[in-house]
Amino acid sequence: MLPVRPSTSSQPLIKIEHLCKSYALDNQANGSLNSQVLFDINIEIGQGEFVAIMGHSGSGKSTLMNILGCLDTPSSGRYWFSGQDVAALSGDALAQIRNRNIGFVFQGFNLLKRMTALDNVATPLLYAGMSRASSRKRALEQLRLTGLTDFSLYQPNQLSGGQQQRVAISRALINQPQLILADEPTGNLDSQTSCEIMALFQQLNREQNITIVLVTHEDDIAAYANRLIRFKDGRVIHDESVT
Amino acid sequence: MNLLTIIGESLRALRTNRLRTGLTMLGMIIGVAAVVLLISIGQGAQSKINQSIATMGSNLFIVLPGATSSGGLSFGSGSVKTLTVGDSEAIAELSLVEATAPVISGTAQLNYGANNWSTTITGTTPDYFNVGNWNIESGTFFSESEMRSAVRVAVLGKETARNLFGQEGATGKIIRVTNRPFLVIGVLEAKGQSLSGRDQDDNVFIPLTTSERQITGNQFPGSIRYMMVQAKSAKTMDEAEAEIVDLLRQRHRITGDMENDFTVRNLAAIADVATGTAKLMSLMLGAIASISLLVGGIGIMNIMLVSVTERTREIGIRMAIGANRRAILTQFLAEAVMICILGGVAGIILGISGAWIVSQLADMLIVITLGMVVLAFAFASAIGIFFGFYPARKAALLKPVEALRYE
Ligand SMILES: Nc1ncnc2c1ncn2[C@@H]1O[C@H](COP(=O)(O)OP(=O)(O)OP(=O)(O)O)[C@@H](O)[C@H]1O
Ligand SMILES: [Mg+2]
Numbered sequence: 001m002l003p004v005r006p007s008t009s010s011q012p013l014i015k016i017e018h019l020c021k022s023y024a025l026d027n028q029a030n031g032s033l034n035s036q037v038l039f040d041i042n043i044e045i046g047q048g049e050f051v052a053i054m055g056h057s058g059s060g061k062s063t064l065m066n067i068l069g070c071l072d073t074p075s076s077g078r079y080w081f082s083g084q085d086v087a088a089l090s091g092d093a094l095a096q097i098r099n100r101n102i103g104f105v106f107q108g109f110n111l112l113k114r115m116t117a118l119d120n121v122a123t124p125l126l127y128a129g130m131s132r133a134s135s136r137k138r139a140l141e142q143l144r145l146t147g148l149t150d151f152s153l154y155q156p157n158q159l160s161g162g163q164q165q166r167v168a169i170s171r172a173l174i175n176q177p178q179l180i181l182a183d184e185p186t187g188n189l190d191s192q193t194s195c196e197i198m199a200l201f202q203q204l205n206r207e208q209n210i211t212i213v214l215v216t217h218e219d220d221i222a223a224y225a226n227r228l229i230r231f232k233d234g235r236v237i238h239d240e241s242v243t
Numbered sequence: 244m245n246l247l248t249i250i251g252e253s254l255r256a257l258r259t260n261r262l263r264t265g266l267t268m269l270g271m272i273i274g275v276a277a278v279v280l281l282i283s284i285g286q287g288a289q290s291k292i293n294q295s296i297a298t299m300g301s302n303l304f305i306v307l308p309g310a311t312s313s314g315g316l317s318f319g320s321g322s323v324k325t326l327t328v329g330d331s332e333a334i335a336e337l338s339l340v341e342a343t344a345p346v347i348s349g350t351a352q353l354n355y356g357a358n359n360w361s362t363t364i365t366g367t368t369p370d371y372f373n374v375g376n377w378n379i380e381s382g383t384f385f386s387e388s389e390m391r392s393a394v395r396v397a398v399l400g401k402e403t404a405r406n407l408f409g410q411e412g413a414t415g416k417i418i419r420v421t422n423r424p425f426l427v428i429g430v431l432e433a434k435g436q437s438l439s440g441r442d443q444d445d446n447v448f449i450p451l452t453t454s455e456r457q458i459t460g461n462q463f464p465g466s467i468r469y470m471m472v473q474a475k476s477a478k479t480m481d482e483a484e485a486e487i488v489d490l491l492r493q494r495h496r497i498t499g500d501m502e503n504d505f506t507v508r509n510l511a512a513i514a515d516v517a518t519g520t521a522k523l524m525s526l527m528l529g530a531i532a533s534i535s536l537l538v539g540g541i542g543i544m545n546i547m548l549v550s551v552t553e554r555t556r557e558i559g560i561r562m563a564i565g566a567n568r569r570a571i572l573t574q575f576l577a578e579a580v581m582i583c584i585l586g587g588v589a590g591i592i593l594g595i596s597g598a599w600i601v602s603q604l605a606d607m608l609i610v611i612t613l614g615m616v617v618l619a620f621a622f623a624s625a626i627g628i629f630f631g632f633y634p635a636r637k638a639a640l641l642k643p644v645e646a647l648r649y650e
Contacts, residue, residue, distance in 0.1 A: 071562070071643040127244060132247075
């Protein structure tokens with residue numbers, strides 16, 4: 001298993017070429033049917049970029065995010081993460097990349113139920129091989145940085161949406177990843193809380209040079225990013241830097 | 244994740260669904276308790292038989308009057324009077340025979356002071372004690388000369404002595420046997436139950452001659468109830484049996500196809516059969532109990548499969564934050580094994596308590612060995628691993644995206 005090191009400036013963090021994704025739909029009436037969701041995507045994202053992905057529902061944004069996050073594999077085309085060909089990596093190596101190099105933030109928060117905020121944040125450290133005691137210490141520190149010290153012993157169902165999303169972000173950050181993938185992170189939040197979450201992302205991007213790729217439907221959320229990629233029917237129709 | 248963390252996590256997961264965990268565990272508890280209880284009963288029966296055999300005396304035949312078909316197993320038919328003291332003496336002379344002991348028996352009323360006790364009275368020769376592997380606790384056996392002169396002396400079985408004398412010493416006292424005074428010259432060491440379940444210590448032994456002339460009486464002088472025959476060696480039991488049969492046929496003038504008027508039983512063979520039966524019973528009890536363990540294991544597999552399906556999303560989340568296949572596999576395997584280990588420990592405790600209660604209530608001998616407890620525990624853990632593996636593997640093989648998207 002090759003440890004993935006932070007990329008040098010010459011190498012993009014993410015590079016995808018001619019990436020396609022199709023799903024085989026098993027349908028009893030029609031037999032097997034292929035539905036293509038992504039068509040020939042070519043994207044490069046460098047370390048420290050803040051990218052917003054937009055496009056209407058069903059255009060394939062989440063599908064792309066899952067592939068970027070090594071949760072799913074492309075049907076064809078290639079994907080290099082930090083210069084490594086992802087297709088060549090074993091399942092364990094992919095798990096390690098998800099653990100150490102990528103942090104996920106989901107629309108539905110996806111916290112582990114019946115576990116305190118503290119334990120939720122500490123879990124990636126356990127998978128990284130840390131002891132429970134030191135992982136809790138680190139998690140508490142992370143929660144302090146995201147302003148959740150008082151809620152560390154709350155369980156997800158005792159927290160507001162905004163608080164849950166902050167816990168999820170703390171969890172994404174705990175292993176100091178180079179990349180944060182956020183699929184509609186503010187989709188379930190009111191505009192006030194959305195702004196707070198986005199401010200947090202912006203701060204992480206500016207102060208720690210963490211690469212952020214974010215999917216959103218809202219222009220004012222996308223406005224936090226410095227680059228905008230638009231999707232339509234599985235194709236990139238627009239890709240430009242905004243300042 | 245290290246092992247301690249995994250165990251902690253699995254215990255936490257089990258706690259969140261207490262009722263389900265409890266019910267699943269109950270299957271394991273009952274299974275393990277049944278194994279412990281039934282095996283301890285089986286081993287108890289086995290060791291009881293072994294005890295009886297150990298006290299029995301070696302290389303023994305018992306020769307009974309009457310044909311095998313009509314005499315059966317019972318000692319008490321009493322109507323056939325074909326065996327005599329003379330037969331016994333003749334058999335004792337055979338080359339493969341060590342010693343014989345003719346027996347006349349009946350029941351007799353014993354009195355000592357205000358105490359009276361009704362017991363089996365055995366009239367026999369001094370050789371009986373050797374042949375039957377009896378040890379004296381106090382006093383002596385009766386001798387050859389006491390036997391010849393038909394004196395009124397008695398050797399008491401332990402149980403008889405206790406009933407007549409309590410804690411008092413019996414040797415040297417005079418008791419009345421069917422109203423005749425007898426001198427107690429010895430008390431035998433306790434032997435416990437015989438293979439047939441009779442209390443061997445509830446007995447009184449007097450010289451054969453005394454018995455014949457003064458107690459049981461005899462319409463057919465010289466006839467006996469049965470005789471014990473000890474062969475010289477365990478290796479030549481079959482040859483010795485043939486010698487005995489030949490001699491008795493000759494003495495009883497039985498020729499050709501005529502049926503024997505006596506029966507020779509090899510006690511060692513009977514003991515072997517008894518041991519074999521007890522072993523088989525032990526094994527069968529264990530096997531039956533194992534089936535309930537198996538059912539418990541299937542229950543665990545069932546519940547773990549449900550749990551994996553219910554927690555598909557959790558599995559997806561864990562994979563997204565860095566759990567690899569092995570971590571997911573061990574997590575679910577650990578849950579199944581924890582159910583088994585906790586259930587196993589509870590089952591062992593329950594089984595041992597149950598065995599103790601049975602031994603108290605039913606007055607049964609129960610044998611619990613450490614090996615058996617370890618075995619039950621290992622078996623339970625093995626069941627956890629065996630039945631937990633498939634669901635855990637199913638969880639580990641889920642695809643991250645699909646698990647995350649599962650509703
Ligand atoms: N597992 C699957 N099997 C078959 N088709 C799928 C599967 N997952 C997604 N799709 C299809 O892929 C297309 C893109 O889905 P995706 O979730 O990427 O859209 P999206 O851009 O994220 O939309 P939204 O903005 O609503 O979240 C959809 O048409 C969907 O039906
Ligand atoms: Mg989506």
